[in-house]
Amino acid sequence: MPEEPKKLSGGASPPRALGDDETIDYITGQDVLKLTEAEKVRQHIARVLVHQYGINPDDMARDYAIEIPAGEGTRRSRKKVSIAVFEANKPHRLEYLRRIVITKPRPRTGRTVTKIRTHEQATKDIEELQSLMSVAGPQCHLGLWTDDIDLYFVERLKKDDEGRELRFEDRFRPLPNWPRGDDTAFDAARDASSLAEIRRADKYMLRFAFRRCHNYIHGNEGLPKDAAFWQFLYVLFAKIYDERMVREHGREPRFRIDIEDLVRTETTASGAQRRAGSPEVATRVKKLFEEVKDFYKKQGLFDNRDELTLSVPALTFIVGELAPYDLGTTDIDAKGVAYQELVGDNLRGDRGQYFTPNEAVKLVVDILDPQEDETVFDPCCGTGGFLRETLNHLLRKWQKAENGAFTNAQELARQMADYRRRLAAYADEHLFGADFD
Structure with missing residues (x-):
């Protein structure tokens, strides 16, 4: 059995010093927890839920148990989710459960760069999340799975493709990100750039997104680390330039991605499934980078050697990671920390x-x-x-x-x-x- 969390000392007793392997739970603000690798990831995500998504810690619960009904050849059991998020100001009961988070310890790879999970591996992880959302009930409509390297957002659909309400089946689809707070009116069918207005990047999440983008390029495009870094930087220039054109000239955002683009797959010669990507997304990003080079022509920042050569799946993946964030309203420090970590890990x-x-x-x-x-x-x-x-x-x-x-x-x-x-x-x-x- 896991050790029960200790409480901070109160009253006349002086508070004891935390051990090197202990931390204060960010959700309760008073429980003292052993800082295992799994707990590090959970505490990171708990902070993100507060600072980026605006969720009150009082509406969260750690290790919330969900009852798994008995099936053929199995007994009734209970499974804990790492973080449960309930409707604002409601009791922590199942009927008010709105979101669940599954966190896993960061895998030990011994390498600086880790390949993004394959389609088959990701499917297995997402199925674990979806099965818990299913037994939690229809009111639980959002899920998140992460191991500090990969990150998956999932939405439970309420209607089918024809707009009819789903009553007897569970259907899910991936999201580029979560909406803030208890925003049940969030329309995930819109493109990811529609989230930009409310998505100032948290340091941890921006660092996370940067790292995943670089890992994808380095692990899937066959590029050395310095070339992978520069290719990512070209896309980042395109993202920032697009935000500038939207703000200063009222243009429609082009650094965007639709939900359908995230789920496109193709079958390889061996029969395996892999991300196919969106040619439309890739074309828009490459056009943006050409405009970036022209925009900075007088400064001589780029020359003919600066070409965006990433594949369609890579560009689609990166846009999916970065589009939900509004870098223009994100603190300078957040961008600097994320950028420096990316450069630091690789150069x-x-x-x-x-x-x-x-x-x-x-x-x-x-x-x-x-x-x-x-x-x-x-x-x-x-x-x-x-x-x-x-x-x-x-x-x-x-x-x-x-x-x-x-x-x-x-x-x-x-x-x-x-x-x-x-x-x-x-x-x-x-x-x-x-x-x-």
Whole structure:
């Protein structure tokens, strides 16, 4: 039997220090848990549910038991889900269960880059999630499965293809992401880019998405790690450029993916199933990157060697990972941390390159306290950590001076557009970096 969680000391007793292998449960805020590999993943996801999806910890339960009815040759049993999410402000009972999360320990591969699961492996994992959603009842309409390397979102359908209500069968489909909170009105039939307005990326989830994209390229496209990195960077440029065109010129988003694109498969010569991808998605992304190269022509950032050569399945996969996130309203630090981890896992140390820890970078910049009329130069800038933190430092000062607390995503997006223009103007005049690579 698993060890029961301990409680934090209260009353007159002083709180005891946590052991190196212990953590405070993010859901209850008081249970002391043994920090196993499986628990690390669950605690990460619990934070994501709060910070990215806006779910109240009071509406969650850890290790919630669902009763499995007896079948032919089997007895009735109970199975625990890692995290259960209930309707807001309702008792933690089955009739109010809305979402379930299954977390697994991160697999030990001994390698920096791990291949994305095959279609057959993913199907097995998703079937475990769907079976629990089925016995939980029709009110449980969203599921998530993750092992810190792979991540699957699932929706339980309420209607069939003809719009008739499903009563006696369970049908599921993959989602690019979850809606926020208890948003039962979320229309998953729309393309993934419709989520961008409400999806400021959590650090963990953005890092997760970046890592999965790079792993897919490196593991499935046959590219060395540095070439895989640059191909991913080209797609990231296309994503950021598309967001800029949408905001500043009111264009329709092109860095998007429909639900149907995520489920396209094809049969190989051996009879196995694999992701087929969407030629339409791939064409849009390649066109966006051509526009990016033209946009930065005067700066000479790209030349004829910069070509986006990823396959249709790879481009479809990456768009599915990144489209739900609005990078424009995501904190500079979140993008920087995710980018630095991606570069760090794949490039650092090859030529004696090592990163200054983020906490040290922030401390140095806070001490220097650069002003808007002062110039900052980093002669060994690497991935630009000190330059990025300088922008972050200025942004925090501006927000504090202007009471930058925003009530909704639209207001935040408008204010961030003004901040981005100020930051760009500062960077053009006062921010410099140099590096031998």
